Amino acid sequence: MRWWALGLCCSLGVAQAEVRLEAPEELALRLRPYLSVENGARRLRQLSADLLATEGYFSPQITLDEAEEGVHLRIDPGPRTRVQRLDIVINGPLSLERRAALLAQWGLPVGQAFRQEDWNQAKTQLLDALLAEDHAGARLLDSLADIDPQQQRAALSLDVDAGPRYVYGDLQIEGLQRFRPALIARYKPGLRPGQPYRAEDVRALVQALQASPYFSRVQAELDLEQAQTLSADESTAHTRQAPLRLRVQEQPIHRARFGLGASSNTGARVEAAYGNIDFLRRAWQLETGLRLEEKRQTFFSDVFLPPTTDGVRYGGGFVAEQSDIEQLRLQRQALGWQRSEQRGRLEERWSVQWQHEKRQPGGQGWTTSRALAPSVSWTWRELDQLIEPRRGVVLQVSLGGGSKVFFSDQNFLRLYGRGQFYVPLGARDSLSLRLELGRTFADARQHVPQDYLFRTGGTGSVRGYPYQSLGIKEGNAVVGGRYLATASLEYTHWLNARWGVAAFVDAGDAVDALQDARLAVGYGLGARWRSPAGPLGVDLAYGARDEALQLHFSLLIPF
Template sequence: MHKPLFLATLLFAPPAVAVVPQLQAPAEVREVLGSYLEIGDVADVPAQEVFERRMQREVASLLATEGYFSPRVVLRPHDDKLLLVVDPGPRSLIGSVHIEIVGDLDPEWQRSLLRTWKLPTGRPFRQTDWDEAKQALLAELLAVDYAAARLLDSRAEVDPEARRVELTVVAASGPRYRFGELQISGLKRYSEELVGRFNSSVKPGEPYREDRLLALQAALQSTPYFSSVSVTLEREGNASAPSGDAWVSAPVHVRLRERAPYQLSLGAGYSTNTGARVEAAYRSSDLFGRAWELHTGVRIEQLRQTAYTDVFLPPDEEQRRDGVGTAVEHSDIENLGIRRFAVGATRLQRYGSVEQRLGINWQEELQSPQGAPSTTARALTAQLGWSWRHARDPLDPAEGISLQFQLGGGSKSLLSDRDFVRTYLRYSQGIPLGASAALLFRGELGVTFASSVQGIPQDFLFRAGGSNSVRGYAYQSLGVKQGEAIVGGRYLATISGEYTHWINPTWGAAVFVDAGNAVDNRQAIDLAVGYGVGGRWRSPAGPLGIDLAYGQREGKLRLDFSLAIPF
């Protein structure tokens, strides 16, 4: 007889309200718990009990990776909230470390491996640190001689009451390896001799070094001939070879996939230096079936138009690379019209981190400054240049240093209109200031030794101004006045300082000061100063920027940026 009343109670009783428990934990574990715990919401008492048991299991599993093996987890009501209270308990420390390396290792090197073990006694236990320490030990063995080294056993024995973790690692070095013959697969168009020209690191009979395999792989990958490269030492079947003084000679497998030998690319873009542009380029990596590289193309900009053809030969036995080329150019920048034709040859060679470039070039140039007579300059020049770069990431200028030095000149006795010698030095350095800020310094010095600028092509003189020079001034607008035009001078000096703060990993803001000028009389040099602010974007191709700069000499604001869109 009470069923209607009972049903009415069910129908009109307020539904349970779902509540999301709030995590309450010490700062040292809050981040890991907040990142990996899926808390969700709970609606009633039975659900709270299920939730609390689940949290006890998951919190214990998570905190064990951080060295907390006796946590307490309680779901506690507080006002109209639920608190998930976590007490991680004491953290366990590394009590002892036992490392055994089975194999014939030099005793001093073995002692060095033990000294550099990355998780010593007294350090808090973390699963990530434990994994990294084991892999670092193995990587040290794999890097030199012992290509088949492996971990035989690893244990982390926990004593929660004593708050100690006992570590045991047993590794086997295996036999020592020498490089055997290269076994090359995947070639259809190119010859094995071409692969050998890029190999300066892996020589049969020499002791195995992992970095040499990686160097050969990187050298082949950087060529235009291959789309994928894998270089490995054959380890299978050799791990149980005799140790002692015996060495195992194992073949080196070079697996290649050839790139299509022809490529046509089109592009468009805009630069505050030379305006809007369109361009077309064609590349062949197998000209005449001889693995010669052909680069030819046309670039049409508002202020400059260029057509070029270059041919590069594969490197020789001493890693020297030769090339020949020709270019035709027309430009009209700062009222200076130039028509230029040039042919030349270059030789490129690397000495470690230093790149050396030798060249010989002949060019004829018609110079037409507005408001002044046109002249022709001819020069046969010999050129020598060195570039040195040291950077962790070549696309990130925040940390690294580069130096460039160029020396060149011509003589009236050898098809040049004037005797001259040109020298040029460029320096840039990035200095990180923590994880989110950096300083960038840049400077240039240039001197052309000659009795006069007459008869010298503009490439061997100097102008300044623009996005990569002195911001706040138009591209190549700092130089020597001739009629209504700005032409090159014999002396150049620029300096720049920039501070960048990264708001997040992608976007940053910068402030900068630039100063510089190009003149024909070093006694009258007067640096033009520009300063301003800018935005930075870490694009896949490297940092791109837009700068609003004030040119103090002209009293004007100028926007400087460059942007290209390939299609």
């Protein structure tokens, strides 16, 4: 056992008197926070003994020597007490399998060193396991840790009342003013009357309602006081049905939003938006707004329906946009419909979009492109944190296209895939890798809307180059090509809880034929700040192809 000497200052009647502690390293670290200047010599012995007892040392040898310069505290903890006997009684209508599973998960088994923290945690975990499934009224009746300090043995006993099994009764909702109970029913398909109680089901309902646009606060609990025994039948004699009480607070129906901002991609921005979560009094969500940027101006209006009982959500919208980026002027109007569904970690989205586009490259004549394009995309997320991940992966694949037979000016099929990978390196460092591939199958890129072709460069793609400056040269303009490939590798080191630095290298290009591919490389350094809205990044990147520096800034949230 390693020993450790620790010098501290205590109030002993002499200013800044020193307390020198000699104890095994692990124990010294645990004792250290409590041996402060507020502890006098009289209390050190008893305090040390009490703290050692919580770690399972009930027969320590504590020597305390006082001198003018302070106190020398030497601790020999002696042998550690271990669990010799365990007696757990669980009363209630549990199956043999459930009872055996609970006992097998007990956190302080025979032979393990006794610690007060482990004893408390083991009792809590056993009770929580009962409360989480079927037995919402489980309670701890009695517990005892009988310590024999002479033999260093602990005998543990526990008496738990599981109580009856509970199933859901009717849903009782408080706080609804404008919306109907049928809206909430869309979010709770698994919580039907008669279904066994699961705490995870209730948490999922609360989270789903809280994440919806309709409610600002949600609370849910099983009302045990109104529970009723199902029947006198032997199979249900120990089963009670309790209503689920739900308290909600509705969001304001109308919401206006105004904002100012800036982006290294599209310049300064001003925007105004209006939202209505009960459009046409049908709990439809309306979002409409105007966003004015230096390089792009957008008007949009979208309507989203509440989810169906199986979690599917439908929506539709209109967007009108004009932009002037890299000498390419675009005017487009689009009308679309979509169906989205979240299945665990997989998000599936189907859509159909009618798009009318006019483009003018480099001051030349205007060209019109029209397309009716159905598409589908799948996004799979496996992340330790959604906003600021350190470990995990996000993968996205999409497929869409149009045909001359169905109101499109050109036959085309667009395939696109993207992956983002996060790897932690120690406590403060991390590595992220991004890969992006795309191809549009078409006889020619003419009359294919730019949304279905590829340009790259700028924040979020290849840093060191202006936004969407990598693509096909058409006069002095850059237009979309039929092939895309980008990659990015970034290493981040956090200096403290708020600030970090990053080094990165990006590469990529968008071309119209594979033989023209010549990856543009950019690399540089950046600063990272954990803001309330998410991690912000400012990067200074050097583009090797253009031999120029570019400044980029962005909100670093995974797609």
